[in-house]
Amino acid sequence: MTKICRYGTHRVIEPKGVLPQPAWKIDNTPNIYENEILINVDTLNIDSASFTQIQEQSQKEGKEISQIILDTVAERGKQHNPVTGSGGMLIGKVAKVGQQLKNIDLKKGDKVATLVSLSLTPLYIEKVNGIRNETDQVDVEGKAVLFESGIYAKLPDDIDDNLALAVLDVAGAPAQTQRLVKDGDTVIVIGAGGKSGLLCLYEAKKKVGPNGKVIAVEYSQEGIDRIKEIGAYDEIIQGDATNPVDLLSKVTDINGGQMADLTINCVNIPSTELSSILVTKERGTIYFFSMATSFTQAALGAEGVGKDIDMIIGNGYAQNHSDIAINILREDQAIRTLFQRIYT
Amino acid sequence: MTKICRYGTHRVIEPKGVLPQPAWKIDNTPNIYENEILINVDTLNIDSASFTQIQEQSQKEGKEISQIILDTVAERGKQHNPVTGSGGMLIGKVAKVGQQLKNIDLKKGDKVATLVSLSLTPLYIEKVNGIRNETDQVDVEGKAVLFESGIYAKLPDDIDDNLALAVLDVAGAPAQTQRLVKDGDTVIVIGAGGKSGLLCLYEAKKKVGPNGKVIAVEYSQEGIDRIKEIGAYDEIIQGDATNPVDLLSKVTDINGGQMADLTINCVNIPSTELSSILVTKERGTIYFFSMATSFTQAALGAEGVGKDIDMIIGNGYAQNHSDIAINILREDQAIRTLFQRIYT
Ligand SMILES: NC(=O)c1ccc[n+]([C@@H]2O[C@H](COP(=O)([O-])OP(=O)(O)OC[C@H]3O[C@@H](n4cnc5c(N)ncnc54)[C@H](OP(=O)(O)O)[C@@H]3O)[C@@H](O)[C@H]2O)c1
Numbered sequence: 001m002t003k004i005c006r007y008g009t010h011r012v013i014e015p016k017g018v019l020p021q022p023a024w025k026i027d028n029t030p031n032i033y034e035n036e037i038l039i040n041v042d043t044l045n046i047d048s049a050s051f052t053q054i055q056e057q058s059q060k061e062g063k064e065i066s067q068i069i070l071d072t073v074a075e076r077g078k079q080h081n082p083v084t085g086s087g088g089m090l091i092g093k094v095a096k097v098g099q100q101l102k103n104i105d106l107k108k109g110d111k112v113a114t115l116v117s118l119s120l121t122p123l124y125i126e127k128v129n130g131i132r133n134e135t136d137q138v139d140v141e142g143k144a145v146l147f148e149s150g151i152y153a154k155l156p157d158d159i160d161d162n163l164a165l166a167v168l169d170v171a172g173a174p175a176q177t178q179r180l181v182k183d184g185d186t187v188i189v190i191g192a193g194g195k196s197g198l199l200c201l202y203e204a205k206k207k208v209g210p211n212g213k214v215i216a217v218e219y220s221q222e223g224i225d226r227i228k229e230i231g232a233y234d235e236i237i238q239g240d241a242t243n244p245v246d247l248l249s250k251v252t253d254i255n256g257g258q259m260a261d262l263t264i265n266c267v268n269i270p271s272t273e274l275s276s277i278l279v280t281k282e283r284g285t286i287y288f289f290s291m292a293t294s295f296t297q298a299a300l301g302a303e304g305v306g307k308d309i310d311m312i313i314g315n316g317y318a319q320n321h322s323d324i325a326i327n328i329l330r331e332d333q334a335i336r337t338l339f340q341r342i343y344t
Numbered sequence: 345m346t347k348i349c350r351y352g353t354h355r356v357i358e359p360k361g362v363l364p365q366p367a368w369k370i371d372n373t374p375n376i377y378e379n380e381i382l383i384n385v386d387t388l389n390i391d392s393a394s395f396t397q398i399q400e401q402s403q404k405e406g407k408e409i410s411q412i413i414l415d416t417v418a419e420r421g422k423q424h425n426p427v428t429g430s431g432g433m434l435i436g437k438v439a440k441v442g443q444q445l446k447n448i449d450l451k452k453g454d455k456v457a458t459l460v461s462l463s464l465t466p467l468y469i470e471k472v473n474g475i476r477n478e479t480d481q482v483d484v485e486g487k488a489v490l491f492e493s494g495i496y497a498k499l500p501d502d503i504d505d506n507l508a509l510a511v512l513d514v515a516g517a518p519a520q521t522q523r524l525v526k527d528g529d530t531v532i533v534i535g536a537g538g539k540s541g542l543l544c545l546y547e548a549k550k551k552v553g554p555n556g557k558v559i560a561v562e563y564s565q566e567g568i569d570r571i572k573e574i575g576a577y578d579e580i581i582q583g584d585a586t587n588p589v590d591l592l593s594k595v596t597d598i599n600g601g602q603m604a605d606l607t608i609n610c611v612n613i614p615s616t617e618l619s620s621i622l623v624t625k626e627r628g629t630i631y632f633f634s635m636a637t638s639f640t641q642a643a644l645g646a647e648g649v650g651k652d653i654d655m656i657i658g659n660g661y662a663q664n665h666s667d668i669a670i671n672i673l674r675e676d677q678a679i680r681t682l683f684q685r686i687y688t
């Protein structure tokens with residue numbers, strides 16, 4: 001009998017000894033073990049880098065997009081793009097919950113989004129119903145398996161699915177902001193006009209209280225306009241986070257020489273580590289949500305300027321992160337209106 | 345006239361607008377500006393990840409280690425390994441103190457170690473005198489420049505220079521361990537038989553108290569022997585940190601299914617993020633001191649297995665870190681004897 005594992009290693013076919021994500025091939029048999037959840041898949045949200053690659057390959061090889069996806073899934077047991085290495089997420093309805101998962105808040109028929117990557121999710125496709133090129137989405141009939149360690153969110157009835165998905169993608173950021181911000185803090189959000197940045201501004205502004213201060217740093221005029229539309233800030237700095245010397249002087253000017261207790265980095269570009277370090281106080285904290293963060297740039301950067309600060313790697317998951325993120329849409333009409341316009 | 349800056353941006357050649365660490369090339373002219381310190385360099389202590397890479401490159405390309413170092417310094421103006429991104433540190437004697445640095449406790453002839461990375465330190469090498477493969481040290485004749493923001497330690501009289509240097513190189517690790525470990529914690533140190541690992545074991549063992557537990561994870565028999573010689577542990581696991589499934593089961597076996605409150609990663613090789621994540625408790629903390637840590641592997645790895653843990657980037661600097669590290673040598677004869685044998 002197969003020994004089942006909360007991380008799904010019992011489904012790893014090749015190579016042995018690794019976890020499902022780095023594995024080349026996993027077992028996608030659509031019958032679940034006792035610690036798994038079976039999902040009837042409606043839609044795959046292919047990661048944007050992966051979808052672009054698939055589109056290019058389709059044009060080059062004259063092969064249908066749906067066939068490329070079917071081939072990958074047949075070969076690997078998961079929609080794990082062999083070129084880009086990335087996956088995406090999916091939405092569907094719960095078909096069956098394994099007997100061992102007694103305390104889970106899911107029942108047959110619940111609509112869910114999986115919050116773990118498709119690059120580790122066993123997937124079995126019966127039929128591709130349609131490709132939506134504008135949104136990187138693929139409608140399918142099929143089954144997916146969620147491991148015991150896998151995270152998911154029930155899709156709310158009161159919010160458009162695509163809006164919920166957009167927000168769930170960056171749910172870790174506002175959840176961590178809630179945890180890290182203390183009353184009276186000066187908080188700087190870098191890349192504040194983007195999707196995660198705006199949600200962080202909102203949570204930070206709620207938590208700093210009347211004696212705290214939230215400073216939004218954003219590059220583009222469009223981003224500044226979005227920040228103003230939301231209104232959750234005390235100061236806005238228009239600046240380039242890849243230029244630490246310039247940003248430092250702008251923060252110094254606007255904040256009487258004081259740096260931040262907490263800096264939240266939400267940009268989508270590399271080389272912003274040093275700016276984040278320079279605008280943070282001695283013994284302050286930086287939360288790097290940006291996936292473009294370089295570990296060595298951050299570690300050596302702080303040492304290089306002699307700053308004793310705590311720097312945190314943006315874990316995409318935090319307890320209740322999906323509820324926290326979705327609730328922002330319920331609490332704040334300005335964010336909901338803006339996000340509805342942009343993401344649906 | 346060049347406008348001088350406490351962070352040394354006046355020496356950045358390429359690209360402009362960045363700080364010396366991320367810069368590709370800096371000016372290593374061995375004449376100082378008014379806010380700089382000139383040092384006659386005796387020894388470079390190459391970062392372990394960098395030295396390992398240089399050794400491999402030397403074997404593969406049949407090029408001398410000294411030539412690889414000379415080429416890097418000629419090309420970049422600093423010993424900034426272009427593959428690993430890391431540096432190291434140096435010891436030498438103060439040759440000149442800039443006029444603007446009135447309040448500094450340094451004078452010509454003082455023996456110092458620079459505690460900022462070689463990856464941002466202007467370095468001019470006249471001659472390589474010798475390579476010490478066992479200790480990652482390189483004896484040179486040359487000059488280095490310390491910026492106004494740069495940190496340093498005067499070398500103590502009661503401790504051999506090379507011994508002090510070896511310990512100062514990783515001084516951030518025991519200092520952070522002191523901060524992060526709480527009474528009663530279960531602490532796992534991965535790569536525990538290495539230089540930083542042993543110092544972390546020692547500090548962790550002091551702080552966990554009688555109800556806590558320190559588990560040392562190490563790959564090689566030599567490392568295990570070093571750990572036993574020091575004696576600062578409750579359990580030792582011989583295992584490969586690049587194999588998360590195997591390590592998880594070993595920790596589970598030895599610790600009654602309990603994971604760590606705090607995991608300290610001190611390895612010198614890549615792909616150990618998932619092991620560190622799996623052996624850490626929900627809401628526990630990982631301190632990644634290893635420079636081979638990948639930000640995305642850590643962030644996506646934790647999300648992929650649904651672990652809500654805090655992951656900290658190992659800042660090489662913490663207040664008093666040099667005193668904390670050097671004091672271990674004064675407090676503990678076993679560590680001093682071992683390090684004296686290995687590093688001097
Ligand atoms: N840690 C995790 O688990 C996790 C999960 C999901 C996403 N992420 C990462 O989080 C980051 C942000 O995601 P997002 O969806 O919020 O992205 P986004 O909506 O594209 O936002 C990025 C923001 O950064 C701004 N920006 C770009 N360059 C800048 C500069 N030089 N200076 C200042 N601001 C600048 C952008 O301004 P413009 O208006 O000029 O574009 C934009 O407002 C990405 O790196 C993503 O990979 C991490």
Ligand SMILES: NC(=O)c1ccc[n+]([C@@H]2O[C@H](COP(=O)([O-])OP(=O)(O)OC[C@H]3O[C@@H](n4cnc5c(N)ncnc54)[C@H](OP(=O)(O)O)[C@@H]3O)[C@@H](O)[C@H]2O)c1
Pocket residue numbers: 299300303391392393394430513514516534535536537538539540541561562563564566567583584585586610611612613632633634635636658659660661
């Ligand atoms: N964050 C910072 O500011 C900073 C500053 C300095 C250094 N560092 C980094 O800290 C790390 C450690 O430095 P160090 O001087 O302590 O290095 P070290 O003395 O070489 O120690 C590394 C240890 O890891 C062990 N190891 C190697 N592969 C392993 C595996 N697969 N599983 C378990 N253990 C394994 C090694 O065992 P063996 O006996 O088999 O080699 C060795 O004992 C390096 O990555 C370095 O770049 C960071």
